[in-house]
Structures are given as C-alpha cells and as structure tokens.
Amino acid sequence: MLYGIIADIHSNLEAFRAVLDQLSAVERIVCAGDIVGYGPNPNEGLELLAEKNIASVAGNHDKAAVGELSTQWFNINARLAVEWTASQLKAAQADHLRSLPINLELDDFQIVHGSLRDPLEEYIFSLDEAEESIKLMTKPLCFVGHTHRPLYAGLKPGGSLDGRTLGKNDNVSLGYYTKTLVNPGSVGQPRDNDPRASFGILDTRKKEFVLRRVEYDIEAVQHKMLAANLPDYLIERLAIGT
Ligand code: ZN
Numbered sequence: 001m002l003y004g005i006i007a008d009i010h011s012n013l014e015a016f017r018a019v020l021d022q023l024s025a026v027e028r029i030v031c032a033g034d035i036v037g038y039g040p041n042p043n044e045g046l047e048l049l050a051e052k053n054i055a056s057v058a059g060n061h062d063k064a065a066v067g068e069l070s071t072q073w074f075n076i077n078a079r080l081a082v083e084w085t086a087s088q089l090k091a092a093q094a095d096h097l098r099s100l101p102i103n104l105e106l107d108d109f110q111i112v113h114g115s116l117r118d119p120l121e122e123y124i125f126s127l128d129e130a131e132e133s134i135k136l137m138t139k140p141l142c143f144v145g146h147t148h149r150p151l152y153a154g155l156k157p158g159g160s161l162d163g164r165t166l167g168k169n170d171n172v173s174l175g176y177y178t179k180t181l182v183n184p185g186s187v188g189q190p191r192d193n194d195p196r197a198s199f200g201i202l203d204t205r206k207k208e209f210v211l212r213r214v215e216y217d218i219e220a221v222q223h224k225m226l227a228a229n230l231p232d233y234l235i236e237r238l239a240i241g242t
Helices: 013-022 042-051 060-065 076-088 091-099 127-136 218-227 232-240
Strands: 002-006 028-031 103-105 110-112 141-143 151-155 161-165 171-173 179-183 197-203 208-214
Touching: 013 042, 013 197, 013 208, 013 218, 042 076, 042 091, 060 076, 060 091, 076 232, 127 151, 127 161, 127 179, 218 232
Parallel strands: 002 028, 110 141, 141 179
Antiparallel strands: 002 197, 103 110, 151 161, 151 179, 171 208, 197 208
C-alpha cells in the first residue's frame, strides 16, 4: 500500500495543493498535525483536508487555535498567528480541530505531532531526542512532525540507533530496522533551508519511505499574509525555508 505522509501544513493552501498534486497515486494520506497556524488559509486548508479524507492528529497550533492549549510557550510571532487564526476560524472548522485525536494508530504505523512521550509539545531534532519515543513505540513505524525538519531514526536489531536528516529523494529502507521514527518535514513552512514543500511516500510492500519536495507559489502566499497583517518574519521565512 502507498501512503502519502504529510505534516505541518500551517494554513498554506498553495503548498498543500502542490503536495496533493504529487500524491495523486497514493491510496491514503495521513497528517501529523499543525494544519493551521502561521499561514493565511486556515479554513480552506481544513476544508481540503476533509475533502481528501485525510486522517490527522492534532498539533500544538491546532489545539491553541481553539483554546485547548495555552500559548505561553509560543514565541510572539506564533502567538500572533494563533490569535489571528482563532479570529478567522468558522464554527465547523473549529469543531473539526477540536475533534482531532492526539495519537493515531493505523494498521502499518503510529502517528503523533511532537513525540510519543509528549504528543503536542516535545521536539525531536536528533537521534538522542528520538530514543525515548522509540522505546514507547508499539508498532515498527511512527511518524512525527513539529520540528519542520525531515529526519529519521532507526533502531537496529543489535539495539543501536541510526539515522539522519533527509533531503529530496532520500529514502529509508525500513527493513533494516526493528523500529523507525520518521519526520516527513513541513508542507507549509519548511525549516531545513529548502523552501520547497516537504512530504513523504511510504511504500509498505517495498518497506520504504521516500522524502519528496515540490515547489509552490511562495509569493502568492506571502501576498495573502501581508494583506492579513500577519507578522513580517513569518512572511519572509517562507522564501528561505527557515
Ligand atoms: Zn508546526
């Protein structure tokens, strides 16, 4: 089975559409959370997610936008964007956000936004930081988001950890590992110095994950953010992928 694996869409409709175009051949798409926040199209992003029948967990921005998570640990730009998002959300879309689970378990893998230890707020940037979550995995494969940086960490049969950051077309042979944790990067706000939208494809038959990138109309998103008075820093970072 082919799955599209996405995360951190962040109300970026142009990036989301560009990624969906690339995923026309997959049977199912799943999302590791942060559908909203930062970008200019929260309602449209949620509508498209529902239309494409994409199962998603909640991210910290999704919960903060509907008042279910405090923004005290958010930086000022993230907090301003959460407040703007909350002011824009239609009732049906806010209900959709409230209904999102924190953890999802499918036949082939688990999915959370941050980590298995702290699904909404812990960041996994490194192999060391992946270790505790790998211990908590109940399936051989787990997808996370939150850092906006593509990465994998695999537990080898001997017990040691292997892994690295992932660039365009990098693949991970899942058969080498007893457990693998993978971050597909961010659709709507990449932070690994590559501004192209990031996503992945899981092939369960080949036991392989491939990281993909696709260009999208960044300027169109920036114009909408400017018109919505969203913070300059959030507008500028899209063009450089930080
Ligand atoms: Zn995020």
